[in-house]
Amino acid sequence: MTKLTAKVSATSANIGSGFDAIGIALNLYNIFTLDFTTTHGIEYLGIETEYANENHLVLRTFFDLLEDHHVEVPRNFTFSSSCDIPIARGLGSSSACIVAGLLMANEYGKLHLTTQQLLEIACRIEGHPDNVAPALLGQLVCALIRDNQQVLARITPIHASLRFLAIIPDEKVSTHQARTVLRQSVLLSDAVFNHARTALLPAAFSAADKDLLAEVTQDRLHQKERFQLIGNSDSLLKSLHETPVLAYWISGSGSTVIALTDMHNATEVQSYLKSTCASTTQVLILKPDNHGSTLTISR
Secondary structure, eight states, rough: OOEEEEEEEEEEEEEOTTTTTTEEEEEEEEOOOOOOOSSSSSSSSSGGGGOOSSHHHHHHHHHHHHHHTTTTOOOEEEEEHHHHHHHHTSOHHHHHHHHHHHHHHHHTOOOOOOOOHHHHHHHHHHSSSSTTHHHHSSSEEEEEEEESSOEEEEEOOOOOOOOEEEOOSSSOOHHHHHHHHSSSSSHHHHHHHHHHHHHHHHHHHTTTTHHHHHHHHHHHOSSHHHHTTTTHHHHHHHHTTTOOEEEEEEEETSSOOOEEEEETTTHHHHHHHHHHHHOOOOEEEOOOOOOOOEEEEOO
């Protein structure tokens, strides 16, 4: 082979009630390429300067998996990327790097790891499945990690009429920061509130059931605290309540907020939000990614 190219989608995790267990793949992508035709060490193309080194999460994952399987790592290649997933905005940029690194290492080293094995390795690296599972598999994924580290994941198709408006502010929120603000214990009634809604979440998205969608994305475990980390969140929530959105939630740990609407209202809602949000805020209309990550091999 002369080149490996991994394409991995953005993800929105938690979906309100499904904290650390449910995520959705969206049609916003990072594309990473390893070109083995160079003979001048490791070269970087299209990589931001601060990430142009062997600690880049894609390369670190790639090298680690090869070394774990006693495969000699390559020392001559060009690493390039075309990235549309913003960093530290709650859209799974880290998971995209992990999945890409695993896919390319699996092919380069002829490791013959199954999708299930790759998913379990990705979850060990990330610590939870709600981003890496949909990044690898596509669509809406509910997943859990058993005590023996086995991952159980199930895919649910999302109704074709649904659109996801990603409201992406200029400010970053780190996963560590977003976890620091969470309560270490919760009321039993709050736990019951969330898990009852989580149980109906896949059905709501599969059927585009408007009543269910508004309810299953409610949360009492994490979003109240995390909205405080997002600047002008009160103003944003006020704007959302003035539009025909079906639901909204903090994507992952933030700072992105996802507003759910149908295909007929998406452009109208996007225009309104662009007019009310800061000029530096992006508002993207996204669809579910139904295919999962892909790897292209050039010989």
